[in-house]
Structures are given as C-alpha cells and as structure tokens.
Amino acid sequence: MAFSNNLPVILSCEVAKRDDKYNQRYEIQVAALVDDIYKLDEKISAAINKDNYIFMYSDEPCSLDVHMEKSKIFDVECMRLCEEISKDEPIKYREIRLISTDETAPEPELNLKIEQHLVEEVEEQIHLPTYERQWICSNLKNHLFQNNDGKAEDNKLYTYAVIDATLRTNVLGYFDLAGDMKSRIDVPIVNFFKGKAAVEFEKSAPYLLDLTLPKSAFIDTTKVPKFHIDFFANHWGHNTNIFITTKAPIESVIQHFKKFTKVQDENNKWYFFRFWEPRKIIDFLSETDPEQQHAFFTIQTQCGEHSFELLVEDGFDKFKTCKYQPAIDKAEGII
Numbered sequence: 001m002a003f004s005n006n007l008p009v010i011l012s013c014e015v016a017k018r019d020d021k022y023n024q025r026y027e028i029q030v031a032a033l034v035d036d037i038y039k040l041d042e043k044i045s046a047a048i049n050k051d052n053y054i055f056m057y058s059d060e061p062c063s064l065d066v067h068m069e070k071s072k073i074f075d076v077e078c079m080r081l082c083e084e085i086s087k088d089e090p091i092k093y094r095e096i097r098l099i100s101t102d103e104t105a106p107e108p109e110l111n112l113k114i115e116q117h118l119v120e121e122v123e124e125q126i127h128l129p130t131y132e133r134q135w136i137c138s139n140l141k142n143h144l145f146q147n148n149d150g151k152a153e154d155n156k157l158y159t160y161a162v163i164d165a166t167l168r169t170n171v172l173g174y175f176d177l178a179g180d181m182k183s184r185i186d187v188p189i190v191n192f193f194k195g196k197a198a199v200e201f202e203k204s205a206p207y208l209l210d211l212t213l214p215k216s217a218f219i220d221t222t223k224v225p226k227f228h229i230d231f232f233a234n235h236w237g238h239n240t241n242i243f244i245t246t247k248a249p250i251e252s253v254i255q256h257f258k259k260f261t262k263v264q265d266e267n268n269k270w271y272f273f274r275f276w277e278p279r280k281i282i283d284f285l286s287e288t289d290p291e292q293q294h295a296f297f298t299i300q301t302q303c304g305e306h307s308f309e310l311l312v313e314d315g316f317d318k319f320k321t322c323k324y325q326p327a328i329d330k331a332e333g334i335i
Helices: 041-052 064-070 076-084 138-144 165-172 181-182 195-200 227-233 251-256 281-286 290-297 327-331
Strands: 009-017 025-032 054-059 091-100 112-118 158-164 190-191 206-209 241-246 262-264 270-272 298-301 302-311 318-323
Touching: 009 041, 009 091, 025 041, 025 054, 025 076, 041 054, 041 091, 064 076, 076 091, 076 290, 112 138, 112 281, 138 241, 138 302, 138 318, 158 165, 158 251, 165 227, 165 327, 227 290, 227 318, 251 298, 281 302, 281 318, 290 298, 290 318
Parallel strands: none
Antiparallel strands: 009 025, 009 054, 025 091, 112 318, 158 206, 158 241, 190 206, 241 302, 262 270, 298 302, 302 318
C-alpha cells in the first residue's frame, strides 16, 4: 500500500516494556513519513527499541488527513508528532495509555465528571409581581448563572452560549445573529470566524453569546435580557447550542475555542470540528485521552488558567453538565 501525498501515516500500536515485571501493555500513537508501508512494523520496532519498548502489533495505518477526519476532536498531540518528524527521524511516537497488566490494578480515574439533571416545571405565577416571576427553573438557573452583584472581577462567573446559526434559524424561521436583525439581540455576540470566512459562512457559523446576567437580574426578572426570556421559552430543548460557565472573560473564551473550530494541514486542507454540537460533544470528549480533555477544558487568560463547565440540553426536561476534574483535584476534594 503506497502513500503518495507526502503526509505522514498515523497508526496505533500495542507495545510492552523490556524488563517490566508486571508485563504491562501500552498503546502508543505513531506518526511515520514513509513512501509505503512495506515492513513498516519492522521500522517502528527499530525506532521504539531505544526507549526499551517491545513491538507487539499495530492497527491499520491511515494518512494524516484521514486520521484528522476520523478524530472525534482535533488531535493536537498527533499534529505535534508530525511536526517533529525529520529526514533523520521519520518515525515519531507517544505513549497514550496503559492497556493491561498481569497484576490486578485499580480502575483508572475518570477525568470527566458528567451528571444528568432534571428541568423542573415552573409553577403558575400569575399571582406574583413581575419582578418575582421565574423565567427559568431554579435548578437550571443555579447551574447556568451566578449572582455576581458585589463580587470582584476575578471572582465573577460568566455564562456563554455557543450557538449554531443554522440550527437556530431552523427553529426561529429567520437568521438574526448578524446583519439588520442582530440589533434585536440585547446581549454581546461574536462570530468565531473573521474576514472572508465570516462573510461566506455568516448564516452557518458558530457564534459566541455572552449570557452573563446584568446587575440585579439574578433576583429581579425585569432586569433579565429579552434574549434570555425568549430563548428559554422558545428555543430550549431544540439543541441549537452549548452553554459554558467560567471565570474567563469573553476575549479569552473566543481565542480558546477558535483553536477548535478548524485546522489546516501542510497541504492547505481545512478540517472542521463542530464542538458546539450539543448532541455529540460530551460523548466525543468521553472518548478522548486526559491530555486532550485538559487542553479542551483549560482556557488561558492574562491572569492564568481557567477551566469551564459544559452544559447541554438532554431533551426538554433534562440537561447534562460536564467538567474536567483531574485525579489530583478529586483526591484533594477540589472541583
């Protein structure tokens, strides 16, 4: 089998470590720049031998572009491997995970905390004054929003929505995230795409909306933006977006998620990752390794790193939350 597009081939291999008394097996990811795969296993075996790995067997290789298309999330580490390839070292690899051991080992720690919650029905409120009426059930409200009144800037919790323009238009009947209709939206809104891409994909791009409640709105319904009232009355349950809660400001959130919208390979071919797809994102993240999960859930800001909690609809009467929780944090009781 020949590869003529000058892209590395990517494959997974099972290996053991020399002199390992526990006879453990590991999965490694390999990137190799080869003209064909004739005797590729032998070449990999020779390359990994210097790190005391013993080659066991490998999966079917595929080219880098095919691997990226099949990946559930943009494989940052794989791209790094490919960048390290040189004429002198045409094969690069990294250890991904422990597969098995002859001794009984504890179950691996799960780094994603995923929970399902109920959406409670809002009771009749005609007898209440307008400012006291609920516009969202209390359980959902407490997961999405925080009363930031009186809090310092570095202690405020911001709420964002990443909305799919096409899916929102399908529910609404018209496009309102840009152009003349945008003026009707009373919350900050930013297109993830810029320049020509923003124009070309205006009606299908992902948009970031800052849904952080303004002053007093947490306790006074009359201060809640109209967008919030309309969304939870008419759009909830239609899977048009994901929600994000974090202490990171909007500029940092935009820069962070831009890294996951698309990637360009050395042949100038673009690959899109629809991380804003609520029906798939949590399942996708569950299948990624801890390094990828950490990269996705960690936002870099001028004041350091901030994580975020992901919230997605699960029908009309339920929702799911997902956040990255490293083993060291769980051991110390930190969430």
